[in-house]
Amino acid sequence: MAWRLWTTQVDEVDLVENAVYEEHQSRAGVNGTGPGSLMDPLEDPVPGLGTYEDFNTIDWVREKSKDRDRHREITKNSRRSTVALLHSISDAFSGWLLMLLVGLMAGALAGGIDIAAHWLTDMKEGICLDGFWFSHEHCCWKSSETTFKDRDRCPQWQTWGELITGTSEGAFSYILNYLIYIVWALFFAFLAVTLVRAFAPYACGSGIPEIKTILSGFIIRGYLGKWTLITKTVTLVLAVSSGLSLGKEGPLVHVACCCANILCHLFTKYRKNEAKRREVLSAAAAVGVSVAFGAPIGGVLFSLEEVSYYFPLKTLWRSFFAALVAAFTLRSINPFGNSRLVLFYVEFHAPWHLVELVPFIFLGIFGGLWGALFIKANIAWCRIRKTTRLGRYPIVEVLAVTAVTALVAYPNSYTRMSGAELISELFNDCSLLDSSQLCGYLQPANISETGIGNSLADRPAGPGLFTALWQLALALLFKMLITVVTFGMKVPSGLFIPSMAVGAIAGRLLGVGMEQLAYYNHDGLIFKGWCTPEADCITPGLYAMVGAAACLGGVTRMTVSLVVIMFELTGGLEYIVPLMAAAMTSKWVADAFGREGIYEAHIRLNGYPFLEPKEEFEHSSLAVDVMRPRRSDPPLAVLTQDSMTVGGVEALVESTRYSGFPVVVSQESPRLVGFVLRRDLLISIDNARKRQDGVVGASLVVFSEHPPAQAPDGPPPLRLRGIMDLSPFTVTDHTPMDITVDIFRKLGLRQCLVTHNGRLLGIITKKDILKHMAQIANRDPDSILFN
């Protein structure tokens, strides 16, 4: 599967061509899951029967029915022999085993990515003399001379400038460091983009839009294959290390899904059934977030709320198990070196006050506005990339953005550090001994050096803090702009960290502002009563956290999962209310500008056939308005149950490109009998011509149970009831489309036949619905590409 990719090198442009090519194969079909197949079990007579073409939509009902048949078979057999019983037990536990493996593999990979990214990021700045394979932090851990205060300065670690010039002072050393930083950044970025292009074009981007589409039942072969996995893992490390404004959290979901998909091949149950495999992939999405943030419960809710389409309760429990296994695997690898599970561990000491809800809601508004603007800007930029010549030079684009990022980022310590480090620092609560610039407060006179008094009390800002503030303001501006062009480039790129960083900077700025306001006006109207001097009444770190949640919420429109992930970072129910207030405001504000989150917007940009489960169908059209054929179209291509010849059927199939045909009683009485797939029809006729004597062009094709009486001298009829689906879904022509859409979503249909008073009128496919929805929203209905 992945090999195919290697050779064909499909990328987005190819995807479109592919789609246009396969467009004609619309009108998908249902295979014989009904009693037809029970009466005449063909047992996969031809390889490939029952599987799907690339870029097509699966039929959930058929897949689930197939799995139930398989399960019934195993249960029935298990009563016969001990071997079969053991098989039945191993079958029941294979799901759990698979989850365990997915958790272990994804956890290990995430740990490896963390360690490698740390190392390469530090490589841009300098090298460890004890061994080049140590990161800055590891290098100085080993150093015995390290004291608490300058933990990140130790003689073993030398910047490149220091190594070459022999001194860490001076402009020359600085410029040398600057240049080498840019060179490394460009090198990493170049490596990342060329590897992606050469080995797995699908490895670029965050992967979440595609995973959402795949989970809704779409097939993209190779998207979760082993080449994608390997390439994504390696290039993700490189992309993060290059200092681009991107995160590794979203791509980790893709990596976890790749692991799951590959491990599915170990178990027949999951290998052969697209619906079952999607259950595993849903769990894998939970695993991805679990390892990204160390938040297993948040991960499960993320999968449930954001990416999954079909999420039965059995999957919930298994996802939780897998997410936990992954989180503990990651912890035993201990990539952050603090045996913490979570990426940003925060511990706040002061409670928040009701008045503070006002700035929190303000942060929510900021997050919502930024989210909405970001989506619009990013989509506009991606559209330019898709439609103009820019899209043809992805390597140049990546290198240019990397160069700009590195050039601008280096001088400002807040943009130079990685996104995760930045957020970590912004979330941090300043204690008295904290030496970071952000904690550059003036020491109040009444607190002696012995540390008596509330060490976390609000203090006036000092010069260090003022420097930090304007640097942060510049960093905010820069991050807001550069992220728009970064997300969507041909390298793996996540959006969680950059958007959280934007929010955290804004939050911290507001938090410090509030803190100073409270310090100087502690008897003012607002602060009176709850904010005495020497009290720790404002926690700027909490503001940063709330801001991060608001911006992430504005971009992705996550709700419960966002709050739970943040809750798992702090571990205190206390702070859920601020987070919730900000997340709610952010979502409302952002929704006012457009109801789509960034992932849905990218799905639409790429024209994937994704039927959004969250949005209600608001229009009052009827099934008859959406179905094909339209009034001006040629009549619906149907087969009759016992009056067509082999030649007639072949002529009909040749003259159309539909992938399935309804079978009716007769042309005069078009009452629906069943539905037959184009491919099954062709294969069966071929087969019959080869093996069955006397099947000629004039032979009757019979779909009915009892073939009609026939002239004794005619050729024998060809009986094809076995390949017909006897239970096609139907709605009446007067069914409101909101109900029809509901049926499509809840049952996972590909197509549905439309009848009037028992007579067949037409057909509605998922694509017809999406086109109709696009038309209602005044968008181009041809923007929906695939089947």
Add this chain to the structure above:
Amino acid sequence: MAWRLWTTQVDEVDLVENAVYEEHQSRAGVNGTGPGSLMDPLEDPVPGLGTYEDFNTIDWVREKSKDRDRHREITKNSRRSTVALLHSISDAFSGWLLMLLVGLMAGALAGGIDIAAHWLTDMKEGICLDGFWFSHEHCCWKSSETTFKDRDRCPQWQTWGELITGTSEGAFSYILNYLIYIVWALFFAFLAVTLVRAFAPYACGSGIPEIKTILSGFIIRGYLGKWTLITKTVTLVLAVSSGLSLGKEGPLVHVACCCANILCHLFTKYRKNEAKRREVLSAAAAVGVSVAFGAPIGGVLFSLEEVSYYFPLKTLWRSFFAALVAAFTLRSINPFGNSRLVLFYVEFHAPWHLVELVPFIFLGIFGGLWGALFIKANIAWCRIRKTTRLGRYPIVEVLAVTAVTALVAYPNSYTRMSGAELISELFNDCSLLDSSQLCGYLQPANISETGIGNSLADRPAGPGLFTALWQLALALLFKMLITVVTFGMKVPSGLFIPSMAVGAIAGRLLGVGMEQLAYYNHDGLIFKGWCTPEADCITPGLYAMVGAAACLGGVTRMTVSLVVIMFELTGGLEYIVPLMAAAMTSKWVADAFGREGIYEAHIRLNGYPFLEPKEEFEHSSLAVDVMRPRRSDPPLAVLTQDSMTVGGVEALVESTRYSGFPVVVSQESPRLVGFVLRRDLLISIDNARKRQDGVVGASLVVFSEHPPAQAPDGPPPLRLRGIMDLSPFTVTDHTPMDITVDIFRKLGLRQCLVTHNGRLLGIITKKDILKHMAQIANRDPDSILFN
């Protein structure tokens, strides 16, 4: 609604009669949601149109479609005027406002119940001299003489014996206390059961089975009414205080749902739409668990996993909001006096070791076995109560059980204390200074009184602990037996606390055993390496917690929500793995004895029409095997679209008791046109006879769009297309039942028509499916009672 209950006093026996009476009204119907009603908007011409009979199932598709129509209407109007725009905005926010109110009300009620139950429970033992309205704890809080060690002994609090005899010593005082304890217990129990019988029979039991059924779309009028709320709140306090082996956690879910249902009446949107109201009720179930355990996330997951049937993502977010509001309301009331949110706050200090998974899994097996046994025993006992004369004397039964409980419980301090207190004590980790009997360890010689050394290190058991252990063993036995007869009596009774108590006792016993084993064999094979002397290697409190989770899991079969609730109690991800291991084992073991949890078992016992969403339909039958009419039945009662007279229709309706009739083209060509409800038909004909001139028995009833040509001298036809549902659901006769069941579950259907080659064959109702499933499982199909 509740008033009706007051007068009719429906209880379980009546429910059955009711069911038999209404049994004949099978074959439910769909109202005209299609274009029929759009063309001819009747605007509720007759009161009651579009509502449901008691003990009937709602049609989700119709309700949701109704709400979409309403929403479309509001959106359309909002563009016209400012008032309409404001109406549209207030409509959008009414859901959030409702959630806020539900959270506040349920939180306040839960706080009140907690405080009242504490007070009355202590009332059984003694009285506060400072004022009878103080509970034991509050009384001694106020006392200045209280030291840490004997916090629960203060002169202001006197036991009844002490008050009467003047001394707390002596056998006479003890016996007096004993007697007064029993008298109070009987008094509370008597009050509870008589109040329930007099005011709201629905207030008894835990309420969760009924709420599950209601959420799946069943109507039980008055079950969530204001009389039920008031009665349940009061009698819950009394029942808990009487010392019976029951908890208030399950009933709190019922209380929260009552609050939600009552508050729904403030908003037209929710009052008039049964489906929308069920969304609110789902959120209320989350609120109930949130206030019961102080676990908002766990509550939401409980609602999602355990009780809800239809849980859209919008509800998830709102439930979370409501659960948080409720939790914070409860905390601001502070009923536990420790400003903790959670019922049992636990903080463990020692990590667990991998070897300990063996006893944890053992606890899981115990929990599973006990759960399975408990369900079987309890259901057997409830069946005896239902079928024999025992059921006629509920007051006697309650008094007898209370007397036995009080008699046996008083002498043993672990059974005398309330279930919640017991669990709290069992979860507790023993520190050196702990004076409780459970911490009666010998002080090792090498630890001096100054408390140097690990204060939590494993120590040898002392005589205090041995006493505690055999008392606990007796308590375990007693709780296991008495809970079987208690759950299901005619008082409000929850099962969470009793089953957790059983598990916690078993866990603590095992934990202490392990601890002693480790202490005496710290160089043994198992403990070598990780369990040095003076180390705290075994935490018996953790065992108690794991045991509690295992037993609760065995009884209710909760999984994710159980683990998350427990996680929220400890707040440490550390202990999720033991909890998960125990919960998984417990579920597997219990499932081996029967897949039903206690709530499903009670649903089945009561014959509610509940289509379990978790279980797969395993049998390979077809729609044609399940549909009515069967081969031996009279043919299906149908209406024809344009050839029946008013008299003919009336005769058909009179001669059958179906609540809906399919409309076909003609008797000769039974192609389906639509579906019409019995009630709508009768009302419309009545109406026409009264108002429309010339409608006589010989008038034609016309359902078709274009009425047939008619003799010019005949009476004018009665056109009823407007009341017909033009989009009835159909499946073909060959559709496998697993797919049909899936459709029923996912779309929330009441009935579905069966066709063959476009001709109508029969009808399948939800009840037919449940009867079929009962038949497959070799149960009496007539055990399904309602519609």
